[in-house]
Amino acid sequence: MTGGYPLLVADLIGVAVFAASGASAGVAKRLDLFGVAFVGFAAALGGGILRDLVIGAPPPLAFADWRYAVTAVVASIAAFWLHPALHRVRRTVLVLDAAGLGLFTVTGTLKALEAGVPPVGACLVGMLTAIGGGVTRDLLTREIPVVLQKDIYAVVALGGAVLVTVLHGLGQTGVIPFATAAVVMTAVRLIALYRRWSAPVAVP
Amino acid sequence: MTGGYPLLVADLIGVAVFAASGASAGVAKRLDLFGVAFVGFAAALGGGILRDLVIGAPPPLAFADWRYAVTAVVASIAAFWLHPALHRVRRTVLVLDAAGLGLFTVTGTLKALEAGVPPVGACLVGMLTAIGGGVTRDLLTREIPVVLQKDIYAVVALGGAVLVTVLHGLGQTGVIPFATAAVVMTAVRLIALYRRWSAPVAVP
Amino acid sequence: MTGGYPLLVADLIGVAVFAASGASAGVAKRLDLFGVAFVGFAAALGGGILRDLVIGAPPPLAFADWRYAVTAVVASIAAFWLHPALHRVRRTVLVLDAAGLGLFTVTGTLKALEAGVPPVGACLVGMLTAIGGGVTRDLLTREIPVVLQKDIYAVVALGGAVLVTVLHGLGQTGVIPFATAAVVMTAVRLIALYRRWSAPVAVP
Numbered sequence: 031m032t033g034g035y036p037l038l039v040a041d042l043i044g045v046a047v048f049a050a051s052g053a054s055a056g057v058a059k060r061l062d063l064f065g066v067a068f069v070g071f072a073a074a075l076g077g078g079i080l081r082d083l084v085i086g087a088p089p090p091l092a093f094a095d096w097r098y099a100v101t102a103v104v105a106s107i108a109a110f111w112l113h114p115a116l117h118r119v120r121r122t123v124l125v126l127d128a129a130g131l132g133l134f135t136v137t138g139t140l141k142a143l144e145a146g147v148p149p150v151g152a153c154l155v156g157m158l159t160a161i162g163g164g165v166t167r168d169l170l171t172r173e174i175p176v177v178l179q180k181d182i183y184a185v186v187a188l189g190g191a192v193l194v195t196v197l198h199g200l201g202q203t204g205v206i207p208f209a210t211a212a213v214v215m216t217a218v219r220l221i222a223l224y225r226r227w228s229a230p231v232a233v234p
Numbered sequence: 235m236t237g238g239y240p241l242l243v244a245d246l247i248g249v250a251v252f253a254a255s256g257a258s259a260g261v262a263k264r265l266d267l268f269g270v271a272f273v274g275f276a277a278a279l280g281g282g283i284l285r286d287l288v289i290g291a292p293p294p295l296a297f298a299d300w301r302y303a304v305t306a307v308v309a310s311i312a313a314f315w316l317h318p319a320l321h322r323v324r325r326t327v328l329v330l331d332a333a334g335l336g337l338f339t340v341t342g343t344l345k346a347l348e349a350g351v352p353p354v355g356a357c358l359v360g361m362l363t364a365i366g367g368g369v370t371r372d373l374l375t376r377e378i379p380v381v382l383q384k385d386i387y388a389v390v391a392l393g394g395a396v397l398v399t400v401l402h403g404l405g406q407t408g409v410i411p412f413a414t415a416a417v418v419m420t421a422v423r424l425i426a427l428y429r430r431w432s433a434p435v436a437v438p
Numbered sequence: 439m440t441g442g443y444p445l446l447v448a449d450l451i452g453v454a455v456f457a458a459s460g461a462s463a464g465v466a467k468r469l470d471l472f473g474v475a476f477v478g479f480a481a482a483l484g485g486g487i488l489r490d491l492v493i494g495a496p497p498p499l500a501f502a503d504w505r506y507a508v509t510a511v512v513a514s515i516a517a518f519w520l521h522p523a524l525h526r527v528r529r530t531v532l533v534l535d536a537a538g539l540g541l542f543t544v545t546g547t548l549k550a551l552e553a554g555v556p557p558v559g560a561c562l563v564g565m566l567t568a569i570g571g572g573v574t575r576d577l578l579t580r581e582i583p584v585v586l587q588k589d590i591y592a593v594v595a596l597g598g599a600v601l602v603t604v605l606h607g608l609g610q611t612g613v614i615p616f617a618t619a620a621v622v623m624t625a626v627r628l629i630a631l632y633r634r635w636s637a638p639v640a641v642p
Contacts, residue, residue: 436519
């Protein structure tokens with residue numbers, strides 16, 4: 031998947047949105063400007079760092095390409111100053127977050143497959159790429175990761191990663207099928223939000 | 235140590251037991267089915283993932299061999315449905331957990347030594363292989379890791395790792411001496427549980 | 439930067455001081471002797487382990503050179519027994535901690551640059567080397583990392599990492615310029631402590 035410039039731009043939009051989610055969590059915990067930027071960086075790039083360590087591709091992209099770190103930090107600082115306004119654009123943020131979920135799963139799964147990780151492992155790596163940042167954000171702000179508690183979020187990532195792995199196994203290499211997979215995941219995530227779908231909790 | 239099939243089966247039993255411990259912790263925190271499976275996966279395979287990253291063997295076994303991930307997830311889902319019954323087999327779980335402690339320490343220490351990690355580092359890697367999953371489980375469920383607070387658990391792992399390193403240094407390569415080391419660790423752990431041995435806490 | 443023996447001694451002093459800070463946090467949380475040693479080890483060596491994983495240099499120094507692990511564990515056990523006395527030498531500990539901050543940033547940044555990490559990434563790696571241990575200590579003891587909440591600590595590390603990267607880019611290779619950078623960072627950190635400088639917190 032040689033998406034080139036459009037893929038980079040899409041990736042950086044995902045980074046910015048995930049950074050804003052981390053920065054907002056940091057503001058809510060009364061962190062200082064550095065702490066807010068740090069949690070934003072971790073939320074945006076933690077999943078990708080984990081991915082690159084697991085597939086054996088050091089240094090992770092977050093350290094190898096300055097545009098990722100700078101985007102995460104700028105978005106975090108913007109969220110620090112603009113956080114009351116973020117609430118007003120809450121719907122937009124949720125849509126962009128769903129798009130980030132789809133995109134990060136697709137790129138994470140493909141990178142794992144291309145690094146030689148077998149199919150089941152590649153699906154897990156793809157899912158971790160999408161949810162790893164949010165888990166890191168919640169650990170740093172002393173919360174049980176929200177993705178483990180409710181909502182259909184990680185399951186969308188896992189299903190999407192399976193779809194990407196199947197497409198890859200069928201020999202697909204173009205942008206269209208994988209972009210479609212990302213769009214499908216985004217749509218499923220938004221429907222799940224709208225319909226308030228959630229996974230079962232054990233009977234006590 | 236080319237234990238082959240018997241070693242794989244023993245390893246997967248350890249994975250299943252550690253996954254059940256993680257899943258039980260997830261159920262207790264009211265996580266949803268995905269969260270329970272995720273914490274079970276992390277408890278079962280977190281130590282081995284850390285081990286493989288530290289010794290420079292990507293991708294970690296948890297991603298390279300699908301049988302590990304599938305075993306962890308199936309055991310977690312079973313624990314999700316059967317968790318009231320788990321309490322009734324509590325003694326069996328503790329024995330299997332002690333066996334997992336012994337086994338994971340032996341395989342972790344040997345992998346580190348064979349990857350060229352020097353003796354002191356290999357002992358630490360062996361211990362981290364055994365306790366890393368439990369520490370990850372506790373961090374994800376917002377607990378101070380229980381292994382840091384009381385009980386003789388990690389110290390058994392560390393002592394066992396030293397024993398394995400000495401055996402390896404003496405040129406042992408067969409299954410018997412290392413299997414014996416695992417059995418000794420399991421026994422010491424069970425005696426420590428039964429006698430309620432614990433490490434000292436500082437005077438306030 | 440081939441500092442040789444003097445650099446090793448300075449590095450181990452930094453390890454000992456960071457280990458004592460971790461051990462003190464463990465004692466305050468009523469951890470047992472093993473837990474105190476583990477948190478001390480993580481506080482002293484967590485930043486360096488993260489650094490070596492990110493730059494692709496396994497096994498991390500903490501596992502490759504026994505002197506690091508032994509120093510961290512001995513310092514932690516000393517803090518376990520002597521912790522009431524630690525409070526009386528609080529000023530000395532703060533000065534040594536500031537020196538550790540400067541030193542770890544310099545060595546972390548240089549190692550990243552020499553491993554081929556580009557400048558922006560190397561600055562981040564240098565900062566993470568200095569603050570990673572403290573963040574790990576706080577996560578293990580269930581605190582929001584103090585470095586994210588207040589004080590000028592990580593920002594000193596980041597500024598120092600930029601300075602080291604500029605010096606390296608200018609072709610400096612001797613000990614003097616980098617030692618000077620470490621001293622400047624130590625001084626800035628102490629002035630920040632004395633003057634109670636802190637980063638801004640968002641308006642609620």
